[in-house]
Amino acid sequence: MSDEGTQTTRLSPDDAFSALGSETRVRILRELGAAEESLAFSELYERLDLSDSAQFNYHLDKLLGHFVHKVDDEYALASPGERVVEAILSGAVTDEPRLERTATEQRCTDCDRRLEIEWQNGSVEVYCPSCESRWDRSWGRVGGPVEADSGYMGRLPLPPAGLDGRSPTAVYRAAQTWANLELVAVAAGLCPRCSATVTRDLSVCATHEGDDGVCSACESTFAVRLTAHCTNCIFSTGTGAAWGLLATPELPAFLFEQGLNPLAPENPDHLDTVLNDYEEDIVSTEPFRADFTFAVGDEQLTLRVNRSLEVIDTPRRD
Ligand SMILES: [Zn+2]
Ligand SMILES: [Zn+2]
Ligand SMILES: [Zn+2]
Numbered sequence: 349m350s351d352e353g354t355q356t357t358r359l360s361p362d363d364a365f366s367a368l369g370s371e372t373r374v375r376i377l378r379e380l381g382a383a384e385e386s387l388a389f390s391e392l393y394e395r396l397d398l399s400d401s402a403q404f405n406y407h408l409d410k411l412l413g414h415f416v417h418k419v420d421d422e423y424a425l426a427s428p429g430e431r432v433v434e435a436i437l438s439g440a441v442t443d444e445p446r447l448e449r450t451a452t453e454q455r456c457t458d459c460d461r462r463l464e465i466e467w468q469n470g471s472v473e474v475y476c477p478s479c480e481s482r483w484d485r486s487w488g489r490v491g492g493p494v495e496a497d498s499g500y501m502g503r504l505p506l507p508p509a510g511l512d513g514r515s516p517t518a519v520y521r522a523a524q525t526w527a528n529l530e531l532v533a534v535a536a537g538l539c540p541r542c543s544a545t546v547t548r549d550l551s552v553c554a555t556h557e558g559d560d561g562v563c564s565a566c567e568s569t570f571a572v573r574l575t576a577h578c579t580n581c582i583f584s585t586g587t588g589a590a591w592g593l594l595a596t597p598e599l600p601a602f603l604f605e606q607g608l609n610p611l612a613p614e615n616p617d618h619l620d621t622v623l624n625d626y627e628e629d630i631v632s633t634e635p636f637r638a639d640f641t642f643a644v645g646d647e648q649l650t651l652r653v654n655r656s657l658e659v660i661d662t663p664r665r666d
Contacts, residue, residue, distance in 0.1 A: 377432055380392070459478050470505060474502055481496065482568070546579065631652065635655070
C-alpha cells in the first residue's frame with residue numbers, strides 16, 4: 349500500500365467515537381464534506397479559522413487513516429468520514445425537533461377528515477381524528493411498542509432533516525415516500541440502515557377479528573403481520589404482511605399497471621390505501637398459505653403466499 353493515511357483501518361466503536369470527540373475534529377470532517385474536492389493542508393487550515401497550526405495538525409492526525417485520507421498531499425473524507433457527515437447533516441444523531449400533533453391537508457381516505465401528524469423519536473406518527481385505529485401500539489424504536497392514542501394509523505420513519513422547510517402536508521408526503529423506500533429494502537431482505545440481512549417473520553393471529561378496527565388478540569387490523577429484524581444493527585420494523593410483497597414482480601407490476609408508482613408515489617395516499625386495505629384469507633395453516641387480494645378500482649390481484657412470503661400462485665377470484 350502507498351503512503352500513510354490512504355489505508356483505511358478498522359477501529360473499535362470506542363476508538364472511533366473518541367476520535368470524533370472533539371469539536372475541531374468534527375469541524376474538519378464537515379469542512380471536508382462541504383469541499384467539492386480534496387484540500388491541501390493550508391486550505392483546510394484556513395477554512396477552519398484556527399489560531400494554532402500545531403493543534404490543527406494534532407487533530408487532523410487523529411482522523412487520518414480512518415475518517416480522512418491523504419492522497420498526493422491533499423486531504424479528503426474517507427467513506428466512514430462521509431457517513432459521519434451525512435449522519436450529522438440528517439440531524440438523526442443530533443436534532444430532536446418538535447412537531448406537535450398538527451392537521452395536514454391530506455384527507456383520510458375512509459372518512460375524509462384531515463389526517464394529523466406528530467414527529468417524535470425519529471418518526472412521523474399519523475392519526476385520523478375520527479377513524480378506528482389501524483394499530484393499537486406504536487412500533488417505537490426505543491423500549492419496544494407502546495400503547496398508541498386512539499385513531500393511530502401508523503408511524504413513518506423520517507430523519508429530522510425531513511422536517512426542514514416543509515409544511516405538515518409535505519412532511520407527511522415525504523415520510524410516506526421515505527417509509528416506502530425502507531419497506532422496499534426490507535421486502536428485498538436488506539436493512540435500510542446498514543445494508544446487512546434482515547430476518548423476516550410472519551405472525552398469524554389464529555382468532556383474528558379485525559373487521560371493526562383493531563383485533564383485541566393481536567392489536568392490529570392485520571391477521572398476518574410481518575416483523576423484520578436486522579442481523580447486524582438494531583433496526584426492526586413491523587407492518588401488515590402485504591408490504592413484504594413490494595419486492596416481488598407481481599405486486600409492483602399490478603400497481604404500475606393501475607397507474608400507481610410503488611417506489612415514488614405521486615399519490616401516496618392512494619398507494620397507502622391499496623397497500624393497507626387489502627383482503628386477507630388464510631387458506632391453510634399447515635403448510636401456511638394465505639391469499640392477499642389488492643384492489644384498485646374494479647381491478648383486483650390475488651397473491652397466494654407461503655410463510656416466507658413467496659408468491660406461489662395468483663389464483664383467480666370469482
Ligand atoms: Zn378517517
Ligand atoms: Zn388478531
Ligand atoms: Zn441494519
